[in-house]
Amino acid sequence: MPEGHSIHRLARQFTSVFTGETLKASSPQGRFLEGAGRIDGSVLTGARAHGKQLFLEFDNDLVMRVHLGLYGAWSFGGDSRFRGASSIGAPRRVGERETPNDDDGGSSYGGPPAPVGAVRVRLVSKHGWADLRGPTACEIITQAERDAIIAKLGPDPLNPDSDPARFVARVRRTRTAVGLSLMNQAVIAGVGNVYRAEVLFRRRVHPWLPGVALGEVTALALWEDLVLLMNDGVRAGRIVTTTPQHRSPGSGSSSAVPAEDAHYVYKRTGLECRICGTPVAMAEMGARKLYWCPYCQAD
DNA sequence: CGGTTATGTATAG
DNA sequence: TATACCTAACCGC
Numbered sequence: 001m002p003e004g005h006s007i008h009r010l011a012r013q014f015t016s017v018f019t020g021e022t023l024k025a026s027s028p029q030g031r032f033l034e035g036a037g038r039i040d041g042s043v044l045t046g047a048r049a050h051g052k053q054l055f056l057e058f059d060n061d062l063v064m065r066v067h068l069g070l071y072g073a074w075s076f077g078g079d080s081r082f083r084g085a086s087s088i089g090a091p092r093r094v095g096e097r098e099t100p101n102d103d104d105g106g107s108s109y110g111g112p113p114a115p116v117g118a119v120r121v122r123l124v125s126k127h128g129w130a131d132l133r134g135p136t137a138c139e140i141i142t143q144a145e146r147d148a149i150i151a152k153l154g155p156d157p158l159n160p161d162s163d164p165a166r167f168v169a170r171v172r173r174t175r176t177a178v179g180l181s182l183m184n185q186a187v188i189a190g191v192g193n194v195y196r197a198e199v200l201f202r203r204r205v206h207p208w209l210p211g212v213a214l215g216e217v218t219a220l221a222l223w224e225d226l227v228l229l230m231n232d233g234v235r236a237g238r239i240v241t242t243t244p245q246h247r248s249p250g251s252g253s254s255s256a257v258p259a260e261d262a263h264y265v266y267k268r269t270g271l272e273c274r275i276c277g278t279p280v281a282m283a284e285m286g287a288r289k290l291y292w293c294p295y296c297q298a299d
Numbered sequence: 300c301g302g303t304t305a306t307g308t309a310t311a312g
Numbered sequence: 313t314a315t316a317c318c319t320a321a322c323c324g325c
Contacts, residue, residue, distance in 0.1 A: 002306065003307095006306080067307080068307080069307045069318090070305060070306080070307045070317090070318090071307085071318070073320090091306060117319075118319070134319040134320080135318095185307095185308090192306045193305090239306070266306085287313080287314085
């Protein structure tokens, strides 16, 4: 999936290319005909993200809520305003970055192409288009319903208004393993399986440590590191958690780091830890694969 | 071409 | 805990 950084990139993309535009909405796949009809012809007034939830807001006071789930993705195309990422969502390879727009970048735009694959929703302005495939959730809701959904989520490290103390108190109140709480969107919103494994490694926290045994300083350090990592993810369009001294020489900005150098432990089972050389371990936690270094993250 | 896999979550039992 | 959801890339045959 798309962890929180991808959803915030989408909010930014929709804000920059579609806000203020009248949108034609359709469902080529046919599974969102009614919902598309309720926003068809409306003006997008804004887009925002909280955790992995994307909210597109329209001038008829309706809100389109999208959750990409495990394999949802948006693709974009259009005139020169649409230059940049043409696809944001489910990555298909480790360390993958978003696919660049291979359009010629000219100002010509003759309308969207024939839909390819199962397009749940297609939004079209006079400048470009957006296609949504494979979301786990896509629905039209009211602003009150949107507020209720956000209220149930924990603080989002990518939201500057988030209160770190809420996360610190919540994670330390329960005996639940820290590795599980990081995946609980009611505890902290936007963290997924990659950021979970990587931030625990970077802060040298044993994944099975009960929350009550996590020090306040360490809990805050997890939060602060996620703020750093996820904001970098928003900038780069991919998850890179390694620092330059732990990568092969020569790679510059995080967007240029080779995929095999992007992570410390995620999907590196059996490979040597970049710090100590111990083979990286893997186990199931919360029905997801968890990766960690048994030496650097000893309990 | 079929089986596997995935950065996720809801629901059933 | 298990399964369903439902999409596309990758891998081995």
